[in-house]
Amino acid sequence: MSILESNEAGAATSPRSFAIAHQRPRNSFVGCSRITDYEVLGKLGEGTFGEVHRARSKKTGALVALKKIIMHNEKDGFPITALREIKLLKLLSHNNILRLEDMAVEHPARSTDKRKKPIMYMVTPYMDHDLSGLLDNPSVHFTEPQIKCYMLQLLEGLRYLHENKILHRDMKAANLLINNKGILQIADFGLARHYEGEVPKAGRGGGDGRRDYTSLVVTRWYRPPELLMHLKRYTTAIDMWGVGCVFGEMLVGKPILAGESDGHQLEIIFDLCGTPTDENMPGWRSLPGAEALQPRPRQGNLSQRFREYGSGAVSLLRELLKLDWRGRVNAIDALQHPYFRTAPFPAKPHDLPSFEESHELDRRKFHDRRAALPPAPKGGTVGRGPQDGPNASFSSDGFSSRNGANGGRYPRNSRGPEERVPAWHRDRGLPPRPPPPAEGDHPDGYRDRGGGRPPRGGGGGGGRQDVDTYIPSYDRDAPRRDDRRRRDDRDDRRHDWDRRREFDDRARNSRTRSRSRSPVRDRDRDRDRDRDRDRERDLYRR
Numbered sequence: 324m325s326i327l328e329s330n331e332a333g334a335a336t337s338p339r340s341f342a343i344a345h346q347r348p349r350n351s352f353v354g355c356s357r358i359t360d361y362e363v364l365g366k367l368g369e370g371t372f373g374e375v376h377r378a379r380s381k382k383t384g385a386l387v388a389l390k391k392i393i394m395h396n397e398k399d400g401f402p403i404t405a406l407r408e409i410k411l412l413k414l415l416s417h418n419n420i421l422r423l424e425d426m427a428v429e430h431p432a433r434s435t436d437k438r439k440k441p442i443m444y445m446v447t448p449y450m451d452h453d454l455s456g457l458l459d460n461p462s463v464h465f466t467e468p469q470i471k472c473y474m475l476q477l478l479e480g481l482r483y484l485h486e487n488k489i490l491h492r493d494m495k496a497a498n499l500l501i502n503n504k505g506i507l508q509i510a511d512f513g514l515a516r517h518y519e520g521e522v523p524k525a526g527r528g529g530g531d532g533r534r535d536y537t538s539l540v541v542t543r544w545y546r547p548p549e550l551l552m553h554l555k556r557y558t559t560a561i562d563m564w565g566v567g568c569v570f571g572e573m574l575v576g577k578p579i580l581a582g583e584s585d586g587h588q589l590e591i592i593f594d595l596c597g598t599p600t601d602e603n604m605p606g607w608r609s610l611p612g613a614e615a616l617q618p619r620p621r622q623g624n625l626s627q628r629f630r631e632y633g634s635g636a637v638s639l640l641r642e643l644l645k646l647d648w649r650g651r652v653n654a655i656d657a658l659q660h661p662y663f664r665t666a667p668f669p670a671k672p673h674d675l676p677s678f679e680e681s682h683e684l685d686r687r688k689f690h691d692r693r694a695a696l697p698p699a700p701k702g703g704t705v706g707r708g709p710q711d712g713p714n715a716s717f718s719s720d721g722f723s724s725r726n727g728a729n730g731g732r733y734p735r736n737s738r739g740p741e742e743r744v745p746a747w748h749r750d751r752g753l754p755p756r757p758p759p760p761a762e763g764d765h766p767d768g769y770r771d772r773g774g775g776r777p778p779r780g781g782g783g784g785g786g787r788q789d790v791d792t793y794i795p796s797y798d799r800d801a802p803r804r805d806d807r808r809r810r811d812d813r814d815d816r817r818h819d820w821d822r823r824r825e826f827d828d829r830a831r832n833s834r835t836r837s838r839s840r841s842p843v844r845d846r847d848r849d850r851d852r853d854r855d856r857d858r859e860r861d862l863y864r865r
């Protein structure tokens with residue numbers, strides 16, 4: 324039975340039946356503890372919600388992660404997005420879904436301001452890594468059996484979510500947590516919601532959507548073409564596209580579709596998957612965001628770009644990155660793909676090696692470590708081939724397969740100009756900081772067309788393709804991955820003016836935060852970004 328029971332018309336029933344249908348044992352959620360029940364050990368990451376800390380339970384001795392719930396606008400009360408995440412996580416029970424174990428409350432000290440509200444923390448088991456942090460660690464090398472093992476777990480988790488009528492809507496490497504027992508868990512349900520369409524069935528792809536949702540979901544690099552073209556009646560297939568991006572990222576060691584704006588994102592998708600046609604993406608022309616599109620005809624270079632990872636990987640990637648969302652493979656079928664039944668076979672989680680912790684904040688450490696490695700001799704990498712260097716495996720398309728995935732099996736035939744640069748000298752593809760949305764853009768992705776009202780109807784809002792709908796945040800000192808989405812688009816039930824206000828505050832803060840006090844450092848950083856941008860552009864032009 325589905326967690327979210329639906330009536331005959333397919334509409335959601337009450338939260339009560341939602342909870343009744345839930346199988347999770349009662350004793351698996353403590354309820355509300357005090358923060359003093361935990362010993363805080365250090366910061367792991369900074370999300371849009373707030374900081375995430377590592378801690379130890381004083382009662383059980385278990386290591387946990389405490390995610391602080393930030394009240395962006397205190398007078399609005401507890402954020403609805405956090406409530407959604409808590410509600411969903413309390414109900415979910417699967418080995419590949421992060422488990423919410425407790426909520427902890429921190430009361431302000433008596434002497435302080437009486438108007439201060441208590442701070443709430445979500446308590447989840449501590450996971451040693453997030454996938455993007457792990458991929459940033461220059462000493463980590465994924466093997467093909469390992470990639471298969473993570474992929475199977477990811478697909479199992481997603482099959483469970485989709486069967487239970489839940490859309491994750493923020494599938495990305497940073498939201499996949501991995502522990503040193505080889506277990507992968509899907510995290511961050513701040514954007515997740517109940518799905519009211521048909522659950523996926525074997526051999527039937529994602530099917531058709533039944534109702535409209537906001538199209539401003541999913542971090543840009545992992546956002547499928549139908550969302551970039553503002554389809555509102557979307558399906559579970561949006562999460563499957565994200566799985567395809569994560570799969571490609573595990574193969575090459577860095578994000579495979581790192582767009583700099585929504586328009587650029589579509590362009591690089593077309594480079595990889597081909598230009599949409601009535602055959603490969605039926606109905607695309609009538610999507611609101613496709614009105615102004617005149618894409619240059621291309622066949623797509625997916626097979627060529629991923630050739631070195633073998634035909635099985637290419638075939639699965641093709642299924643996951645299908646432009647046609649109705650025909651895109653679902654999790655049930657992806658789990659049956661021959662890729663997982665051909666040698667080298669998937670590893671068992673307990674057979675995987677353990678790694679040094681890698682979280683969002685560790686990335687700075689890896690960044691510094693990579694910078695400290697000896698520079699490559701100019702014009703070549705003599706003595707630093709795949710066998711010699713710590714991560715020296717190169718790819719002809721300019722995407723570093725620095726994992727040396729499959730224990731050095733990859734890549735086979737790469738002999739392009741980029742391979743003259745050692746992998747550790749190549750960034751994982753950080754784009755320059757995109758500009759904030761143009762004046763008049765609404766935070767949920769539609770543009771004000773004079774009347775100031777959102778467009779109506781099945782397709783939702785058409786937006787300008789050169790407008791960013793997601794403002795990433797960067798580290799103070801170093802540019803960081805652009806896979807962190809602003810959180811203010813998370814609640815499609817909030818009023819637009821609330822979101823606008825929160826969005827403006829956030830954009831202002833992130834602008835101030837991103838400038839350091841040192842003009843020299845700012846200048847160097849801007850120069851680095853420009854260089855990275857030029858390099859990325861060159862890569863995409865190929």
Ligand SMILES: Nc1ncnc2c1ncn2[C@@H]1O[C@H](COP(=O)(O)OP(=O)(O)OP(=O)(O)O)[C@@H](O)[C@H]1O
Pocket residue numbers: 367368369370371372373375387388390421447448449450451452453456497498500510511513681682683684806807808810
């Ligand atoms: N249970 C956990 N164990 C270890 N690290 C964790 C855990 N939960 C979160 N983290 C770390 O904290 C980071 C931010 O967590 P999370 O994505 O849940 O926050 P968020 O506010 O939703 O972030 P975002 O703004 O990216 O959506 C993660 O990428 C991960 O590095």
